[in-house]
Amino acid sequence: MAAPGSPTATVTNPMPGTIDPHTGTTTTTSGHGVHDIEKGPRHSQHVDSRLNEAQPGFPIYHKSRANPAPLGLFAFATTTLLFSLINAHARHVTQQNIAVGMSFALGGLAQFVAGIFEFCVGNTFGMTAFCGYGAFSFSIAISYWPSSGVLSTYAPTPTDPYRLNAAIGLFIMCWFVFTFILWLGTFRSSVFLCATFFFFWLSLLLLAAGYMANKIGVIKASGWMGIVASLAAFYVGAHSFLTAEAAPIQLYNPSLARKRV
Template identity: 85%
Template sequence: MATPGSPTATVTNPTGTIDPHGSATGAHDIEKGHRPSHINARLNEAQPGFPVCHKQRANPAPLGLFAFATTTLLFSLINAHARHVSLQNIAVGMSFALGGLAQFVAGIFEFCVGNTFGMTAFCGYGAFSFSVAISYWPSSGVLTTYAPTPADPHRLNAAIGLFLMCWFVFTFVLWLGTFRSSVVLCATFFFFWLSLLLLSAGYLANKTGVIKASGWMGIVTSLLAFYVGAHSFLTAEAAPIQLPNPSLARKRA
């Protein structure tokens, strides 16, 4: 039998299972505030500063969270008119590649580790990013379809507002599922549904000030998502620096 320090050593999960509900005994629900029960590693000879971790599965949460946070930050800065930028064109590529593809892939792997919440959130918001990118893609014709007319000069804003209202409902329902996760994750979804509500209301009422306010709420959302992603990533990699993220889960008897 190989010893833990030998090159052929492997690591098995002490419980042999994955808790999809993110309980304290679950090994892979890091994004909900739980640390893996066991990580074994040996030094990488080529890069001594980086351990080679032998785990059954990688944690997909950091990829999904960072993809969500980065895309949300860019869109929110534009909504807040940072540096007087108000057009969404620069965010189309990121929305396709990072917010859409990377986040959807993270959702598929959340399915593989048995995390229903992570799968639903990442696949859902990956599809959301794809749909936003397609809408702003010139060849799709979506924007030209709702071009202003003398009879209805704000119909594009009205269409965007209705679109965002649907995603506000989706996000609000997901927020209800975070009440027993972690403090920062719950706060992330709270600020996200609040930003979507303000953004939808701003477009429907044609109020630039409300849209800017939604942008600032989105910036807060993205920073919180970066924090949760960093917490998950640093924990999964057994980094010497750990970020606190108190759990909201009730202790089981």
């Protein structure tokens, strides 16, 4: 996902602001720039923190590109949290229908758009993760959409009452493999991003096993692991969103990137 939030680990060292004697504008720069696990360190760009004249008090920072990572991370985290709460049977809710709309709009569309913009900024991991999980959310929404006929195709029969569970288990197992491979790509990113993918692949593995073995307890356990993964993703998204020039606080997210000699 990008910047310290996604597999691009950001290491910033904010320097005191400087004031333009002609405009009175305060600008800030970072001392160390950005460390990309694929392209190595690069210098951060000059930031102009002038306020929007049309909307006083609403800051617009003039950069060449916005960071798409927070959008993708928040979309992933919010959708995962809702599905995980349902899997954990929170408030006795067991049907996934309430998550279909969110899966289409936020987990699918918003996350896929974030992945496209990760491509534009040159982040292969972010593009793969956001576009992949955007497609994941779309496919889940389509499967639970009544008009698709997917669920009715696997309606229980006297000879095979659990064939829908078996089909869902196989579907989730494929995404477990995808997530596990992505997790291997986070070992040089940041602690909380690595934790996000660890708990997510663990959640998917438990969910697939629970459906294929028809064990409600295992499905509930996967829901709790998914809740932890979503909270970690929220943290990474907030860390990436609450930048030094835009927020009074920054969150701690240790980098796992090795220093190059």
